[in-house]
Amino acid sequence: MIDVEFLGPINKEPMKVDISNLSQLREILKNDDEVSTWLDTCAVAINDTLVSKKDIELSSGDKISLLPPVCGG
Amino acid sequence: MENLELFEGSLEVEKITNGWYDKYKNSNYGAIITFIGVVRDENKIDGLSFDIYEPILNNWFNSWQEKAKDSRGDVFNHESSYIAAVCSPKRRIALELIDEFVEDFKAQAPIWKYDIINGDRIYAEDRSTAIKGYGLLS
Numbered sequence: 001m002i003d004v005e006f007l008g009p010i011n012k013e014p015m016k017v018d019i020s021n022l023s024q025l026r027e028i029l030k031n032d033d034e035v036s037t038w039l040d041t042c043a044v045a046i047n048d049t050l051v052s053k054k055d056i057e058l059s060s061g062d063k064i065s066l067l068p069p070v071c072g073g
Numbered sequence: 074m075e076n077l078e079l080f081e082g083s084l085e086v087e088k089i090t091n092g093w094y095d096k097y098k099n100s101n102y103g104a105i106i107t108f109i110g111v112v113r114d115e116n117k118i119d120g121l122s123f124d125i126y127e128p129i130l131n132n133w134f135n136s137w138q139e140k141a142k143d144s145r146g147d148v149f150n151h152e153s154s155y156i157a158a159v160c161s162p163k164r165r166i167a168l169e170l171i172d173e174f175v176e177d178f179k180a181q182a183p184i185w186k187y188d189i190i191n192g193d194r195i196y197a198e199d200r201s202t203a204i205k206g207y208g209l210l211s
Contacts, residue, residue, distance in 0.1 A: 008124050008185030009196035026210040040211040043204035048128035052206040066210075067126070069201035072143065072184035073110045073155035073175065 003063045010038050010068055022054040025064065035066070042066045077134045078142045079125060083152035089142055090156065097160050104164035106171045110155035112148050118188040120149035121197075126183040133182050137174060147189060181205065 002019055006012040012034045019025055022044065029035045044051055045065040046058070058064075090107050097105055112121050125145045134141070141157040148154040157174060161167035180202040187194040 007126050007183065009187070009198075022210065029210060040208050041203045042210065043207045044209045045129055048132065050129065050204065050206055051209070054209060065126070065129070067129070067183055067204050068185065069198070069203045069207070070180070070182060070184055071186040071197055071201040072123075072178045072182040 001060055002058050003061075005063065005065050006035065006038075007065055008068050008070070010035065010042075010066060020058050022051075022056065022058075022064075026054075038066065038068055041069050076140060077131065079127070080142065080144050081146045082144060083148045083154065084142055084144055084156055086153045086156065090158075093140065093158050100160065101162070102160040103162050104167040105158060105160050106164075106167045107156065107158045108171055108175050109153050111153050112150050114150040116188065118150065118190055119192075120147055120152070120189040121154060122147045122187040122189050122194050123154065124185040124187075129183040141174075141178070143184070149189075 001016045002025075003014060003016055004025065005014040017025065017028060019028070026039070029039060045067060046056060047063055048065070050067075086109055090109070093107070094105065123143075123145050125143070142155070144154040157171065157178070159167045159171045159174065161170065181204055183204070186197040186200065188197055
């Protein structure tokens with residue numbers, strides 16, 4: 001299972017999903033009303049490293065984080 | 074990397090900046106440049122509130138050589154939420170670095186800002202910037 005967490009203002013509890021790549025995650029989240037509107041602007045991290053492509057093989061226990069737009073300082 | 078420190082609530086500006094000055098004044102840096110971010114009284118806010126995601130913030134910071142302090146939680150108007158400093162033997166390098174560092178911090182560090190208005194916490198969406206690589210799942 002893969003852990004998915006939603007950071008900052010996304011109002012959603014973490015979830016566990018049975019997937020092997022990010023395209024499958026996209027299919028799940030685009031049908032989720034709490035998250036779908038965030039997908040256009042969110043960056044994605046796998047195990048706390050930001051990623052820039054979807055074709056990454058996921059392993060059980062991996063953690064995916066969705067990071068909405070930021071404003072520090 | 075020097076260090077990154079996080080505090081709950083507003084920052085004790087004098088204590089932090091005096092401490093850095095005392096620590097580095099004898100290191101023969103020709104320039105110590107400090108940036109202090111202060112919460113403005115505007116748009117009827119009582120203050121700002123911040124969420125921070127530490128693991129990625131640490132990764133972001135590891136690529137820099139500076140020193141920075143940042144708040145999490147609530148910081149009220151006219152208090153400080155952010156202090157960063159750059160030390161360099163050359164003032165021009167320090168001035169350029171502090172500019173780049175503060176801009177990159179605002180645009181890429183995993184920190185989310187909220188206005189505090191009448192006790193409610195409202196995401197500052199219009200002042201926020203999507204992190205590089207955004208939209209991967211769109």
